[in-house]
Amino acid sequence: MSVPYSMEIDPDKARELAERGGTLLLLGVPAGTAVGIDHQMFLSGPKFCGVKMVPPGPHMLTYYSVASSPGGFSAPNVRWLYLSTSQVTVLRWNGEVELLDELTDEDEAGRYAQGVRRFDFDAGLAPYNLPAWPVWQEIAGRVTSDLIERIMPMCGTASVVAEAQLAEDTAAEVQLEEQLRARSASGEDGGPSTSSPVVSAAAMERLGRCRYTPIPIKVARPGMTPAEITAANLDRSAALERLVREGYGGEEGALLGEFQMAFANFVVGHSLAGYAQWKDTLHLLCTSSQAANGPSADVLASFARILRKQLQVSLTPGSKTSQGEGMLDATPFGVPMVEELLSASFLRPLLSDWFEDLDGCVTLPQALRSEATKLRDLLASRLGLEFGISCLEEDEDDEYAPVVVDM
Template identity: 35%
Template sequence: MDADAALELVKHGTTLLLLDVPQYTLIGVDTQMFSVGPSFKGIKMIPPGPHFVYYSSSSRDGKEFSPIIGFFVDTCPSEVIVRRWDQQEERLVKVSEEEEERYCQAVKSLEFDRQLGPYNLSQNGDWKQLSNYISKSIIVRFEPIGGEISVACEPGMVNNIPKMVMEKTLDDQLEISKFSTSVNKNVNSRRCYYTSIPRFIKQKGLQGQELTSLNLDKTQLLETLLIKDYGGSEDVLLGELQFAFIAFLMGQSLEAFLQWKSLVSLLFGCTKAPFHTRTRLFTKFIRVIYYQLKYGLQKDSRDTSGAVSGASALLDDSWLSADSFLYRLCKDFFSLMHDASSVDGHLLSWTRKLQELLENNLGWEFKPNSVVDGMHFEEDDEFAPVVEMCDDPSYN
């Protein structure tokens, strides 16, 4: 970010004012997490737009932490968001309109300026890649009543699903927590409004091979959902995919992980749509998941401002092993690309980037082994797909 843009954010950036937050509490905004010190009163210079705020209350010695609570906001230039720590409920709550106005004026008069940590603008590029399809309407559409997202709201879900390693980790976090917060109350009203994605297609009048074909290729299911649930908007679907990933990775929500997994399985389960009806959607989808995994596979780190990276350690060997659902889906998709008679150039390029990311970062191997135009093929070049380039700025 250049000097002029940085100066603009100093003047017109959003301020998140957090009052009475106990020391050692972890406070996160987007990809950045802060450990609260004795003078901490919030974060300033937050760029306008969508953001995810999340936090975890601490024991007095700072050694134990409660399950994370998070919420999305869509901010405007020079906006001040005020939250106060409720000691009894151990969570951030809104203040009255009168209080909020008083604190807004105090912030604008720079009364809290020395107690506000700066948003690390160098990390804003990563956040934009993770949230470019999230808007105010996306947040309103999928957020739960009250806006708070937490695994503490999902005990019924945790107890009723088969558990892979990552899911057990979240379950254990909830079980061993010694904190009791009000977020556990009325949990049924605090679930996100995610789109229902059927695992299997059932259709009257169809049996045997026809029904099997529908389930092997989920193109028809994708088309039905796009029309019925997304109003024909591909970007709303991608917005939900990003919403769920952020709620999972930063907010450690199991419900969000399962929704992200369902959406990824749906899209990777289509064999016709990537080449015929929804090439543009799949190019954007592969780009979205590429940046999600690229960020999620980074190790936690501490930057020069003292903020801790918001990447969760959950996104590692616990669910990205070679026998995971994602490996199988990617392997089948890469094979599908190989077998296609022609492939859009933009789709091929992003698929290649995704494959290289998984191979380099996780050591995954995808056969076939020879390389044609950046993709791996075992047959001779004459059997490789024809690359078709479309001059469409929306791919960029």
């Protein structure tokens, strides 16, 4: 849960921000429901009816519905929105399924929007924490309206509960879920617990899972020779280029935007599918060393910056940093990621090999070298991890290990 904040704004300035900013009008939300926008969280009271002064751009709405049985609790529900200047989005609480629904009557929605513009609901609208907006831009700034429409389920609301119904968890996801349960039970992350969520059958029909783009992990196509398969899996630069071309229509920014969505869905929405997509994308980018000297070098530089910002807001509070940006203490961001950086995790050896590859590039572009250095310095100052040389022996059971085919 986010840190309490207060805003001192001149009345005229506040009115201007309310008129120009977007508004999320939430009707009928029961008191005591946790409602979040981006990485800010509100505990709704009897007068709460949404958030005002919302900057234009991508936003993530999460809410933890009231438990439907004694001792029960609910899993996070997630909606992504892309608001334009002065846009009013109206959602109404559906008590039967404990979900927020869009208004089907356009005239009714229009009347509520006019009421917002007349400031009829102003007393119940919480102001968006504008000083925290730059942090969210770093976390989700690549997310577009087209990407939201393509990735989010057709029903509009994603939930880890729907993920559990549609697919079996991998061993890594099972371990991650156990960590989430333990942390939620102890109250460390300030969010809802995800173990044994109480969800009605009617609500289950209204929940879905994100439709992420499949990421190639093992590269093997018909007609490839053993040597070609080995080479393609030692360096996945060709697979990265093919994914951008065929999976994202040539838009490299969409790959980074989906990487951002997956991360936010994981740390805020406790999505195991989001974790898997984030992990697979990270692995693909870190094993595309030839791309560092090609047209995709800028993508790798942007990736390094995005990953650094993700880790800055999700490493365990209290870690020391030499970056001086103060992002962590100002904005606790859901699930701490320290477990993912321990010696037994995938991330430490993966980044170690990636830094080695980059160190071996004589003509490494300056932007990529700069961002990779900042990322390496962050990991050293926060966690005491020194990268640049191999720090782990190969794991024979690693599902992401390069594929070597005997001749």
